[in-house]
Amino acid sequence: MIDKPCRGLRKDAERNRQRVLAAARELFAVKGMEATLNDVAHHANVGVGTVYRRFATKEDLVEAIFEDGIDQVVCLAETALQQQDSWQGFVWFVERLCELTATDRGLREMVYSKAYGGDRVERARLRLVPMVSKLVERARDDGHLRPDVESTDMPILGLLAGTVGEWAGHVDPELWRRYVAILLDGMRHRDGQQRIPVTALEHRQMDEAMRGWRPAG
Structure with missing residues (x-):
């Protein structure tokens, strides 16, 4: 009973x-x-x-949500790698990643700052880096992507889209798509291109940047 x-x-x-x-x-x-x-x-x-x-605690709640968010990004990378055309797969991944970061402020703050992500960010990076690197290398080797684009550029594209979404989302929630399209066009390989004047961050520098950023709250 x-x-x-x-x-x-x-x-x-x-x-x-x-x-x-x-x-x-x-x-x-x-x-x-x-x-x-x-x-x-x-x-x-x-x-x-x-x-x-x-x-x-709030930390316990973040822990429960963080893994779901990372699983989403991992799934996006896996799906993109399954596309036969390396450029189409690359573009599809970047657009979907930027959609997540432009529309989900909490996920953006969890992923890009170790203030909340902590060691979880490092564990997530170990899952994501090999797949994102393969996406970049594949598109680069096939001649679609500029030779000076690196895998560490990918999360920063998401951060840029998120900044546009946070700044102008109340005016036009789709505005971030315009700038992602401009960025993607600039990342395409063309004969006679000058090298990008500043090199991409190394993984160590990415880690340092994440440790230094403290989002509100």
């Missing part, structure tokens, strides 16, 4: 947990990491105690 209510409570607890996670994703996408657990509770339309029972 006691067993059935216990199962019901566990099911209800999991339902509340998923509700809190969904609300947090929506809220972080708009407000970034400055959103608090109290804000999440209000957005989920649950009591503050419900949120704190599932996630004792």
Whole structure:
């Protein structure tokens, strides 16, 4: 007789947990990491105690959301590598990556700053770097991509799109697409191109930049 209510409570607890996670994703996408657990509770339309029972700290909540976001980017890279045309695969990946970073402020702040990402960023990079490097190398070797474009340029393209989205999204939520198209056109290989005057960041420098950026919240 006691067993059935216990199962019901566990099911209800999991339902509340998923509700809190969904609300947090929506809220972080708009407000970034400055959103608090109290804000999440209000957005989920649950009591503050419900949120704190599932996630004792904001860090615990970020941990749960971060992996989902990285899985999305990994899936994009895997799908792009399956395309036979290396340029089309490269363009498809860049556009989808930029769409994520332009429309999800929270994911952008988690991925580009170690203030919230911490060691998770390093683990994510170990998953992503080989695939992104292959996308770049493949398009470069086939003569589609400028020879001086590097894999470390890819996350910065996402950051640029995110900045446009954050600055002008309330005026035109699609404006970031214009600048991604301009960037992609500039990355195409053409005979007689001058080399880009500044070299891409090394992975060590990327890590240093991430450690130095402190988003709001």
